Amino acid sequence: MIAVDTNILVYAHRSDSPFYSPACSIITELAEGIKPWLIPWPCIHEFFSIVTHPRIYKPPSPYLTALDQVSAWFESPSLIMISEVGEYWKILQELIRSSQIKGPMVHDARIAAICLQQGVTELYSADRDFGRFHKLKVINPLV
Secondary structure: OOOEOOHHHHHOOOOOOOOHHHHHHHHHHHHHOOOOOEHHHHHHHHHHHOOOOOOOOOOOOOOOOHHHHHHHOOOOOOOEEEOOOOOHHHHHHHHHEEEEEEOOHHHHHHHHHHHHHHOOEEEOOHHHHHHHOOOOOOOOOOO
16 A cells, blocks of 8 residues: 655645646546555644745645645545554654654654554655665655
8 A cells, every 4th residue: 555745745735846747646646546545644734734834835825725635635535544553652662763763753753653554565755764764665756
């Protein structure tokens, strides 16, 4: 199963992104396909805070537009939202220890732990920091 990281969601939403077209195509293909695709809940939270942040985008996405975008993704019958359950804490601890994670990198470890715990086989992300989590296969679909 394929999970999608925040940056791909942001690029697919922001038409001013240089990666808008390929990211939008990727999300559309996943959303219209029959195979399950996943978004970790923390990526939705991060998406919303990034696209509506006035110091990141000028102008930022209006909050109603960002809410509508997320609602549109939720209309995909093949989308599964994933979060922390079961053995999550054990997996997160292992990732933090093995990759010596601290500070803001804990957020990426959280995403990786959720994906691993939920059986994700590939994480689509343009964030190279996920490379430190060797148990998770990360693919940058934009290159």
